[in-house]
Amino acid sequence: MTNRTISLTRFGGADALEISSTPIPEAKPGLVVVRVTSAGINGLDWKIREGYLKDAMPTVFPTVLGLELAGEVYAAAPGSRFAVGDRVFGLTAPGSGAYADYVAVPEALLAPTPAVLTDQFAAALPVAGLTAWQMLHAAGAPKPGLTVLVHGASGGVGTLLVQLAKQLGLTVIATASPSSRGHLLGLGVDIVIDRVGEKFEHITKDADLVIDLAGADAPDRSWRVLREGGALVSSARFDVAAPRSDGRRGIAFMMQPDTARLSRLADAAASGELSVTISETVPLSAVPAAVERNRIGHGPGKAVADLTLA
Known part of the structure; x- marks a missing residue:
């Protein structure tokens, strides 16, 4: 049986991602094999591809990219909390990317997929949903009535974050392209x-919280x-965390796995309380091009790969 993958063969542009095949992994205690039906496409994919993170994330070539997935359990070891056929979604582990028909995933990174949620929408949630929630709470629980300024609000994270902020009672100001x-x-x-x-600093002032995704x-x-x-x-500029003496603080953000929060999202x-925006759906073979579109700009929301498409 073939296990198609999108593998990074070297650092570079879109042509550094190639379609290949690898053996189907085996289930082990704490590790289930998921037959992937959908995988989310993220900005981290092209940052890894171009070598921007090679010091923080050493890469051994070839490596399969992809941070999040949805599908069904294909194989599980005895004693697993999941059974073969269970619909699941969640994050992948380093070195075992989601752009493959079959992926070995630690059980701790997976959650059951709600019956009425499609795999495409489920695959778009893990990275964007957890990032949105955690960034809103990184400086402490936001209180109703506060004002948040969101940069890069039209992407996968931003479209979820602005909804969560409104549900928390915040006033939301967003910067985005006119088309969004x-x-x-x-x-x-x-x-x-x-x-x-427009220049946002000419329009707004006295923000209580700034979320930088841009x-x-x-x-x-x-x-x-x-x-x-x-x-x-900021999830884009870690230097914001440099000490300041003016009564304000910067926080460099990195998303952390949280299966319980993911299930609630x-x-x-x-x-229907939270709307997931998908900008486009592509087959596995078109993932390299979709990753490049993520780099240069795309419509509101995020792209998703549907591995059931030819």
Whole structure:
């Protein structure tokens, strides 16, 4: 039986990702084999591909990329909390990427997929959902009535984060491309600022919290609009955590696995309380091109690979 994969063969551009095949992994205690039906596409894929993270994440070639998946249990060791045929979704372990028909995944990184949630939507949740929730709470539990400024709000993380922020009673200001304005307003964002044609520091002030998903100069400019006692949380610029003496703080963020929280996010998506935005769905063979589109720009939400497509 063939186990198709998208493997990184070297650092480089889109052509560094190649379709190949590997043996189907075996289940072991604490490790189940998932037959993947959908996999989420993330910005970390092209950052790994281009070698930006080679010091923090040593890479042995070839390696299969992909951070999150949904599918069904294909094989499980005796005593597993999962049974063959169970629908599951979650994160992958380093060195065992999601862009494959069959992936060995630690049980601790998986959760049952709600019956009414499709695998495509489930595969779009783990990285974006956990990142959104954890970034909102990185500086402490946000109180209703506070104002949050979100940079890069139209992506997979941002479209979930703005909804969670509104559910927590926050006023949400977002920077995004003009084409995403209508979508973000539909998700409940209070003010959408054109990141190309407008300067957010001329429009807003006294933000209690800034969430940076965009990087570049957005964090540097954000200090001008962050109130004393406020926090700037960035997943794109780790230098924001440098000590400051002006009563404000920066937090460099990295997402942590949390299966319990992931299950709650999935329940919210299944009930319609949380809307998951998918920008495009592609077959496994088109993953390299979709990863490149993630790098250069895409529509609201995130792309998902559907491995059931030819």
